[in-house]
Amino acid sequence: MAVSLQKGQKVDLTKTNPGLVQIHVGLGWDTNKYDGGQGFDLDASVFLLNDAGKVLDDQHFIFFNNATSPDGSVVHSGDNRTGEGEGDDEVINIDLSKVAAGVQKISFAITIYDAQARNQNFGQVSNAYARVVNPANNEELLRYDLGEDFSIETAIVVGELYRNGGEWKFSAIGSGYKDGLAGLARDFGVNIG
Template identity: 40%
Template sequence: MTYMIKGANAPVPAVPLRVAVGRQSVPGAPTVSAAALLLDAAGAVRGDADIVFHHRPVHPSGAVRHVGTGQGAGQLAEWLEVDLLRVEPDVQRVLIVGSCADGTFGQVPGLYAQVSTFDAAVVAQYAVTDATAETAFVLGELYRRDGAWRFRAVGQGYEDGLAGLTRDVGGSGAVTAVAAPAPVTPSPAPVTLVSAPAGFVPAYAAGAPAVGASVEPPSWAAGFFMFEPRVYRGKGAKTVTVDLPFPPNGEPVILEARTEEYNFLSVKIPGREDDVFLSDLPDHYGRQLMVPHRKGGPLTLKVRNSGAWQLTVLPLSAALPLDFGTVTGSGHEVFLRTGPAAELKVRAEDRHKGWFQMHYHWGDTPGDLRRPAKRIVYEWNGRRVREKVALPSGPLLVTIDKSRHQWELTLDAAAPDEPARGARKGWLR
């Protein structure tokens, strides 16, 4: 691991990375919102879509995501994911930005940025020690140099806030919107809390709290099977064993898949007719629900792909939040919706005219999620999908479980006369 001073830079591996923007969890301290800004060779965003934050959590390329907020072990952090292999060639730098809506960064205790790989290896960490009256702050940047990627500890603040940052990088109202406090949602980032030199503020790991730390699962996930994520890698055909003590009749978990050269992936549980994955991953990435055995215990997976692949098994608390506004992406995905009844507008494109299918899941107990879900969108030969569907009040798990499409989901408030069908009670409350 590299502990950095302001202005220093260090190489980072060209792999998917997780970036934490964190601080000490102190009552009354200002709220810090995190964002990533994708800049071209001129040092400017190409449009509002190049600004990724809690209200626009996924970049259209799928390369950058805002994945939530975690708290524990005396720390509070917002997490970003940056898949360097998928960053578009026109993008030369990815800025890691923080903003304060209710104070200045001089009032933020222990501000830091941490960069780590998906298997919890921390590759760079930078503690900000000289913040004063700034209300926007560029903590660091990932940038290209001679065909490789590096991280620089920038430490540049703006006393005039995001207006000053906007002046430097362009963009419009979307930059200003970053300052709105993010909702505190469970983070899917399974990054390990690491040791640090004396006096340095350690970072919080959403999926794996430090030894001795007492971190409660989020309230909507009471009763879930919580575990530290498991990562498996291979090439071609391989059988792997997910060695977790799954409880009998337990709820599904999330299987996240990444491929390198070839999109098509098959993941099958022996003895079952349906595959977990049997499809293209349009951007070499997808997430799907996976149901363990009723008897519980370890789970065997048979994996086939013509190249290198990576599978990550995550608890349901890793579902991405589905909030009002628009989110874009591709392929399979798993969302959590906790708000009131709403209208979901679905737009999707696939030149191959493939299936597109969405469900929502709910239940009174975690085990109820094993039951067949309610199908809300189904398109066979669906080159263009244009649907509006009503979602009942949450919490719900919403899945895109058949798709080679590039999709856009827009959630709007339900009409006043629309019944809030199926208000749910029980384990998700």
């Protein structure tokens, strides 16, 4: 049975699941009724961070246009431009055994594409979540439902995997940014110029 997390909670991932190497991180969301005439395009992004909380280099920012990390440990499943349908909208596949030694954290974010121009924000998004699944048996190991705590934000750091000794843990972050992907990139040291 999956562990259900609240904002700020941390949970052991590999210690409580011995032998776990492959995981899927599924991110999902729904949009509320919106009559602005433009569809919502939410995007999952991943930042592979050093112990200072910065990407090792720009290739360690994983998204639909840079789908695989340099070490092959993180693979983005592709862009879902509508969020339609049931289940995960975007999936990140991770092989924990391949994560480069310099990566201490793997941070997961959801951003709204072109949010400012489209006058969109997370106040118009509902049912956002992150979940970690063991692909060997499709078991959901943990789930973090973000709730409806956002209004003007255009990006959310959902959660992060981080090293703790020889183990991996997951932390439910739920931190919003009102300056979207540009704000995330700046804070994580990515050059998006």
